[in-house]
Amino acid sequence: AQTVTQSQPEMSVQEAETVTLSCTYDTSESDYYLFWYKQPPSRQMILVIRQEAYKQQNATENRFSVNFQKAAKSFSLKISDSQLGDAAMYFCAYRSATGANSKLTFGKGITLSVRP
Amino acid sequence: DSGVTQTPKHLITATGQRVTLRCSPRSGDLSVYWYQQSLDQGLQFLIQYYNGEERAKGNILERFSAQQFPDLHSELNLSSLELGDSALYFCASSPRGGVGGEQYFGPGTRLTVT
Numbered sequence: 001a002q003t004v005t006q007s008q009p010e011m012s013v014q015e016a017e018t019v020t021l022s023c024t025y026d027t028s029e030s031d032y033y034l035f036w037y038k039q040p041p042s043r044q045m046i047l048v049i050r051q052e053a054y055k056q057q058n059a060t061e062n063r064f065s066v067n068f069q070k071a072a073k074s075f076s077l078k079i080s081d082s083q084l085g086d087a088a089m090y091f092c093a094y095r096s097a098t099g100a101n102s103k104l105t106f107g108k109g110i111t112l113s114v115r116p
Numbered sequence: 117d118s119g120v121t122q123t124p125k126h127l128i129t130a131t132g133q134r135v136t137l138r139c140s141p142r143s144g145d146l147s148v149y150w151y152q153q154s155l156d157q158g159l160q161f162l163i164q165y166y167n168g169e170e171r172a173k174g175n176i177l178e179r180f181s182a183q184q185f186p187d188l189h190s191e192l193n194l195s196s197l198e199l200g201d202s203a204l205y206f207c208a209s210s211p212r213g214g215v216g217g218e219q220y221f222g223p224g225t226r227l228t229v230t
Binding site for chain 2: 033035107
């Protein structure tokens with residue numbers, strides 16, 4: 001079974017600075033997807049970024065980028081130029097690319113606070 | 117707005133009761149997933165439907181059941197409710213079988229069992 005670990009329960013960043021959120025995962029599969037979801041106080045789950053395991057290039061979406069290290073099974077999220085609206089809980093998630101079960105397996109999440 | 121709708125937003129009920137949560141996926145999405153978010157267990161996958169058929173089951177209790185209708189909306193039925201069932205229940209949808217990988221989440225239904 002696949003597992004996702006987010007070992008830092010909380011992090012804090014100064015507005016306009018850069019922060020990196022860590023995630024590791026365990027799988028025996030070679031083809032999969034990794035995601036970061038944001039959950040603000042409204043509790044809505046918002047997709048931030050997606051990475052396909054077969055792609056060596058790290059995904060980027062505006063101020064958000066990932067550092068995907070397949071061999072190390074590491075998938076960190078970098079938020080540049082942090083904004084007050086980035087304050088939220090962030091979840092790392094894994095999804096197999098093969099088989100009938102395409103469920104998401106989530107880590108426990110990390111609470112990010114942004115200091116003005 | 118993800119395009120996935122869930123009703124009701126909040127539900128308060130007593131132990132032993134039965135409730136139904138409803139989800140409408142994004143237009144054109146055939147797959148619907150149900151997740152439970154609680155303080156104890158985090159975000160957990162419950163069940164997946166694809167075009168009306170059950171596709172996969174996760175940590176879903178026998179007291180819980182779901183179905184997907186011909187118009188692709190889905191319902192999650194929770195019965196003999198216990199205090200521990202209090203949680204945020206999310207529905208998510210994805211195109212076809214999940215090609216592309218991403219799932220889009222609805223706003224959730226917050227269930228409180230008293």
